[in-house]
Amino acid sequence: MSNNSKFWRLAALVPQVQCPDQPIPFRQKVVYTTSVLAIFLVASQLPLYGINHRPRTIEPDPLHWMYLIVAANRNTLLTHGILAILAPEVLMNFVVVTKTIILDTSTPETRILMSRAQKLLGILITILGAVSFYVQSYHFTVNTVLVMLQILCSGIIVIYLDDVLKKGYGLLSGTSLFTATSSCGNILWKALSPMSIIYPGKGAEFEGAVVAWVHLLITRTDKLSAMSKAFYRQNLPNITSFLATCGFVPLAILFQGFYITLPVRTGSIFQAECRIKLSNFLYGPIVLHHFFVPLPYFISKVLYMKYNGNILVNLLGPWNRSNHFGQSIPTGGIAYYLTTPPTFVDLHRDPLHAFIYVSFVLISCVILSEWVILCAPVKGIYNGFVVLKEERRLRVAQPDSIHVNEILSYVRKAACVGGFLAGALIIFADLIGVLGTGTGVMLAVTALYPYFDGRASEVGSFGY
Template sequence: MPSTFLKALSPFVRIMPEVKQPDRDVSFREKFVWTAIVLIIFLIMSHMPLFGVDKDVGTDYLWAMRVILASTRGTLMELGIGPIVTAGLVMQLLQGSKIINVDFGDPEDRALFTGGQKVIAMFMTAFQAIAYIVGNAYGPLGPDAALIVFAQLFISGIVIILMDELVQKGWGLGSGVSLFIMTNVAGQVLYNSLNFIELEQFAPIGYMGSTPGNITPTNLPKGIIAAIIGNILRTFGIGTATGDPVDATWLIVRNGYDPSILSLVITFIIFSAVIWMESVRVEIPLQYARFRGMKARYPIKLLYTSNIPVILAQALYANILFFGQIIWGTFNADGNNPFLSWIGIFRRDEETGRMIAESGLARYITPPQGIFSILSEGDGWLHIIIYSALMILLCWGFSKIWVDISGIAPRDVSRQLLNSGYIVPGFRRSEKVLERLLERYIPVVAGLGGFLIGILAAAADVMGALASGTGILLMVSIIKQYYEQIAKEQLAGMGGEGVAGLLGIL
């Protein structure tokens, strides 16, 4: 029976707009077209400014998490995927702590759980939109302007929820959340690599007579690849009107903040590490019961829960930072409340409009902006230790919980394998026997994978990359997932009873 909490959400579930499950096999080409349409709409929304606001006025509350949340300041994608991911986080915590009881083997319970998550995402969209307006994210707004801004943010949030549902329910490839994150991070990587519009305003001492008190900027592009190309051209006398060639060693680190060769190398290291971790797996031998000669393997990947733990951990960080800023500005601007000060004390950077956490929990969960930035802080090492420890612990915990609620626990996999006609050679055709076999591997691999992905995410953020370190990690793992998804779709096109059954559970 559904819990009281889910029953309370059921009236809202019934009136929520819904994307119907496809009642036929959707071809790969059609899935590709729908995915492309969703992506185009997302990109349009990411560049369409909110009517009635000036993005250069007010406070940027989500600056540290925009890449992860697929959010763009001052546009219809202001809230990004934050409400969706937060709703998933809330439902995970409620189910994992047994506050709500859900039988995921019961289709009614599973459908109500999924629908309830969508309802909470809608509520979170409305709540965050109101918090943005009340927190003067766009400066003081009159009643009419506030209503218009709220309507834009709320409707945009509903559109994002429905686009994610459209992709997830089988009309597209992968999931909408993953698609949006990948696109946003990839755009940031390309921008930091090829940005030739903004010019570097720093230079090494001695460059064209530069002294500590009188710097002559290199005027090289800020994008690292564009800067390397520009410097090579200057060596051959092209483009020297804006400055002389700079010593190549300067580009290794630059000023410690602009994209550099070091951040490019770190990006490739993260890329390689994720690809390697995605390839490590334990394989369970399978045999098709009806055709004894047909064999297969069920892979239990090291990253069994993929990038979900990182997304949920970052969502938790983002919500603490967001609401911490709102609470501080509304109730504790003078810093006299010790409990609220424990959450965080902030200062506003007038030049960028960002709220910078100076103390409290918010200070230590703010993602590091690279090793040189964090070591320039007085408590940089403490920041690294606390941020990394919390990230690793959260990723491990979310990985363990996700296995139980997402249909990939041993009991679910054993049922799916048997229903698909597969058995493990040497074992009886019994769900309990197969479940005990899988319990030797899945919980251990899921916990270890969550632990390792937490270490990699923390290291990536601390060292710095061409975008958020965690963002790079997510982008690479999502690209790998799409590659595997496309391969599965092409294999499914080959047909065959056993192939179709196995692909349904991989």
């Protein structure tokens, strides 16, 4: 594609946030980040004006997987979540790596043009999302126009909130902040939700695992039965999943400190150790895993709801209502073999399912790690992936004792190891039944860890 094409000429007209003229103080960054996060949280709860809102239920939602992918909340201003910033970034990185578009990403002008192009793609995706609402409504009314305008404006606001954070005004990129917030919010809701569900003949139960535990202990005379119900109920989040999440988070944090040591010489005399931290390779693969892996579930479920008699649709996977937190699960086909086995016992019961699932997660994480490295600029590899043991000023030193290709070789090996271990942690988290998903918990930990590691400002949307 030529840089003089209509698309690039149109992208050059897209406004963007100006970079700060001087370094932003830490406190001011905290204010910017907190303000952006507050706007995101409020927008994720504000209902769209002009549509009929139904009370929250535990009925299965055919778009459940899609909302998890893009940190969306149905029938709110963030109906499409971060799709407008995540999809363009993935697409632009893909076309550059595959050389579909020949661009010299080392020049500042090209990077600015790519940033504008991502915003243009995000705006186009937002417009398509607004039009899709009109297509689903089957009629054109004033309310339809109002809803479309709300979706369009909120999508554009999300794009520029992300741009504010990326330009150095915040502590982390918008993709990192929003996905981590969505994952943490999902976990906290499942643990502490005060919403009560009324079951015919059984009475009311609270959705939150901890709240339900306290309620059952207070209201039931048989405390043993109450404890058993709170720990092992299948229709809603339970205490076992809550404790599994509390135990898994420290394990995921511990993994952030793993590194591979590479001796280098920073001068003619001075010798230093170069640490290639595995945690630097985690966020990109986990984001992409979070984005791509649920897509087969979403496609299979939507097709099955409309064409459940079709042979090809059944090959993708039939779906049945499950007691697992009110959501449907695949019972066969391709989607079934890509779904986490419910318990450790199922690993022995259906070893083929376990083998295919484990292989799929591990291989996909390794491939995505390799892809992230291919997308990373060389500067990002030196300044982000390679960390010297000594003073921080030595991070920018060029290791003259080892050729750059050898450094890149070590980085790729570290990326593969990091992706493999991240996949193993995701599998373990899913098998022990953490609240939400294993990918979601890993996503939150890996996105928030740079805040405490002192390198939050150095981490981009995909970890570099």
